[in-house]
Amino acid sequence: MNIEYIKEKRKGEIADIISRYPADRKKSALLPLLHIAQEENGWLPVDAMDEVADILDIKPIEVYEVASFYTMFHLKPIGKYVLEVCRTGPCCNVGAEELIHYLEDKLGVAVGETTADGLFTIKPVECLAACGTGPVLQIGPEYHYHENLTREKLDQLIDELRRAN
Amino acid sequence: MGKKILLEHINVPGINTLEVYRKMGGYESVRKAVNEMTPDAIVEEVKKSGLRGRGGAGFPTGMKWSFLDKSTDKPRYLVCNADESEPGTFKDRYLMQRIPHALIEGMITSSYALGARTSYIYVRGEMMPVIRILEKAIKEAYAAGLLGKNILGSSYSLDLYVQPGGGAYICGEETALLESLEGKRGNPRNKPPFPAVWGLYGCPTVVNNVETIADIPWIVNHGGDAYAAIGVGKSTGTKLISACGNINKPGVYEIELGITVEDFIYSDEYCGGIANGRELKAVVAGGSSVPILPKNLILTTANNEKRLMTYESLSDGGFATGTMLGSGGFIVFDEQQCIVRNLWNFSRFYHHESCGQCSPCREGTGWMEKVLHRIEYGHGKMEDIDLLVSIAKNIEGKTICPLGEAAAWPVASAIRHFRAEFEAHVQNPDSCCKKHLHRELVHSH
Numbered sequence: 001m002n003i004e005y006i007k008e009k010r011k012g013e014i015a016d017i018i019s020r021y022p023a024d025r026k027k028s029a030l031l032p033l034l035h036i037a038q039e040e041n042g043w044l045p046v047d048a049m050d051e052v053a054d055i056l057d058i059k060p061i062e063v064y065e066v067a068s069f070y071t072m073f074h075l076k077p078i079g080k081y082v083l084e085v086c087r088t089g090p091c092c093n094v095g096a097e098e099l100i101h102y103l104e105d106k107l108g109v110a111v112g113e114t115t116a117d118g119l120f121t122i123k124p125v126e127c128l129a130a131c132g133t134g135p136v137l138q139i140g141p142e143y144h145y146h147e148n149l150t151r152e153k154l155d156q157l158i159d160e161l162r163r164a165n
Numbered sequence: 166m167g168k169k170i171l172l173e174h175i176n177v178p179g180i181n182t183l184e185v186y187r188k189m190g191g192y193e194s195v196r197k198a199v200n201e202m203t204p205d206a207i208v209e210e211v212k213k214s215g216l217r218g219r220g221g222a223g224f225p226t227g228m229k230w231s232f233l234d235k236s237t238d239k240p241r242y243l244v245c246n247a248d249e250s251e252p253g254t255f256k257d258r259y260l261m262q263r264i265p266h267a268l269i270e271g272m273i274t275s276s277y278a279l280g281a282r283t284s285y286i287y288v289r290g291e292m293m294p295v296i297r298i299l300e301k302a303i304k305e306a307y308a309a310g311l312l313g314k315n316i317l318g319s320s321y322s323l324d325l326y327v328q329p330g331g332g333a334y335i336c337g338e339e340t341a342l343l344e345s346l347e348g349k350r351g352n353p354r355n356k357p358p359f360p361a362v363w364g365l366y367g368c369p370t371v372v373n374n375v376e377t378i379a380d381i382p383w384i385v386n387h388g389g390d391a392y393a394a395i396g397v398g399k400s401t402g403t404k405l406i407s408a409c410g411n412i413n414k415p416g417v418y419e420i421e422l423g424i425t426v427e428d429f430i431y432s433d434e435y436c437g438g439i440a441n442g443r444e445l446k447a448v449v450a451g452g453s454s455v456p457i458l459p460k461n462l463i464l465t466t467a468n469n470e471k472r473l474m475t476y477e478s479l480s481d482g483g484f485a486t487g488t489m490l491g492s493g494g495f496i497v498f499d500e501q502q503c504i505v506r507n508l509w510n511f512s513r514f515y516h517h518e519s520c521g522q523c524s525p526c527r528e529g530t531g532w533m534e535k536v537l538h539r540i541e542y543g544h545g546k547m548e549d550i551d552l553l554v555s556i557a558k559n560i561e562g563k564t565i566c567p568l569g570e571a572a573a574w575p576v577a578s579a580i581r582h583f584r585a586e587f588e589a590h591v592q593n594p595d596s597c598c599k600k601h602l603h604r605e606l607v608h609s610h
Contacts, residue, residue, distance in 0.1 A: 022366065069331070071332035071333065089453060131494070138291065142294070143291060145294060
């Protein structure tokens with residue numbers, strides 16, 4: 001292990017999380033720690049997962065099999081801003097599908113792809129429990145919800161994020 | 166206006182803070198529980214209340230609590246299921262976001278009743294903003310002596326933690342949730358043993374939905390009989406219904422169980438009628454997993470009685486002509502909605518969310534999605550319709566957890582009630598969904 005992702009940097013937080021479970025059940029901290037590692041690095045390279053395994057005294061495979069099961073964890077490099085637009089039924093019935101296509105055209109990439117400048121990835125996501133205020137998208141690592149989305153709101157959001165860089 | 170138990174103070178400014186929440190009577194149930202009531206007395210009140218699990222299954226909460234194995238000296242756990250992910254359902258997120266202390270108060274009082282010393286709220290990972298709200302509220306509760314050692318000076322101590330998920334619908338199934346909380350893949354466990362005997366870390370555990378837990382303080386404060394006096398028959402109390410789709414007023418409504426479906430859809434107090442002056446076509450009444458019903462059957466039962474918003478009335482007629490109250494995720498479709506396209510979308514969802522453990526679900530959900538996709542995109546054959554029915558039948562009841570049924574029921578019911586629409590798609594693909602055919606929503610897994 002050459003780079004340390006979270007061990008020192010988020011030391012206090014990690015200790016606090018591990019203290020939430022019985023001493024022999026440290027593995028329960030796995031999902032929270034993977035979120036922290038992803039927050040630090042944007043995605044989860046193998047050595048970041050190995051570091052989590054080391055912290056929790058579990059085998060690396062126990063981390064890989066979990067990280068690959070849950071949809072929030074990115075196992076490959078990904079855009080700085082991951083635009084996760086809900087594509088489930090209720091959102092599609094109020095225009096989510098058209099907005100996803102609009103976003104694809106606007107950014108010049110398809111769902112699942114990253115823009116050439118590395119800023120944006122469009123990622124489809126399933127129901128975000130905001131069906132009454134759809135269409136909806138969220139952006140990690142804060143996962144703030146943008147509800148009642150329109151083309152205008154999307155334009156504004158993308159402009160703001162571009163300006164911030 | 167019906168009785169409000171959960172949302173009475175939803176619009177009070179600052180109700181998300183401990184100070185205002187307490188001013189409105191919040192945390193009274195904790196004081197009453199730890200000072201005046203034995204844990205068993207609380208369990209008795211919950212049994213009397215008739216409260217049923219609000220996550221979707223509708224199992225009597227008091228009975229679930231009474232199954233908790235007290236014969237061992239292992240620790241007991243209360244775990245709150247805040248993994249709300251059933252399409253059409255957004256009541257728990259709303260409640261946690263707006264009144265986080267309602268859940269925390271319920272967790273403390275319920276943990277006391279169950280003898281738990283450590284409890285967890287498992288929140289789906291996508292709801293990070295809600296997790297931050299809950300953590301802040303928990304911190305406030307600790308500072309006020311409502312959590313931690315010797316709660317309000319009593320001998321009862323409790324630690325309460327929020328656990329983030331990682332993005333997986335299946336973790337709403339209680340044993341998958343426990344696996345996930347143990348740091349594993351969310352593969353549901355074989356039952357029995359049930360969590361009441363073998364739950365978190367192999368210890369006796371109760372898993373309850375957010376809304377269920379948030380109902381407990383009112384029951385402790387006012388008594389089980391008072392709660393049971395609200396509602397109709399075995400559908401006691403109030404229920405949060407999250408209404409969405411083609412209605413004038415989408416949102417979360419607290420209803421007294423027993424109002425008519427017609428009233429819920431058309432009255433201004435609730436959905437406010439169908440949007441854009443259109444006609445009602447169909448309703449999925451309890452989250453995407455429950456059978457879809459056409460207008461005539463959602464408004465009245467097969468016996469021509471007005472359909473009520475209760476567990477019993479919505480399931481009247483079984484699956485031939487009825488559905489389920491489920492999670493209260495109420496999705497309304499107007500006359501312009503295409504049933505085939507909506508079903509394809511839901512089938513894609515279940516395929517995406519199948520954990521892959523059981524072959525009928527892993528293979529069947531993918532197969533149904535594929536067949537529905539070809540019908541929707543104009544390459545279907547007539548025999549595909551019965552093929553779908555057959556696949557659904559071969560998933561149902563043949564899997565470890567209910568995701569199999571959740572995937573099968575929408576397909577079976579959509580074809581039962583809207584077969585002509587599927588036939589029309591096969592015979593004339595241009596007739597309905599033409600606008601979608603030129604460009605596909607990418608459905609990568």
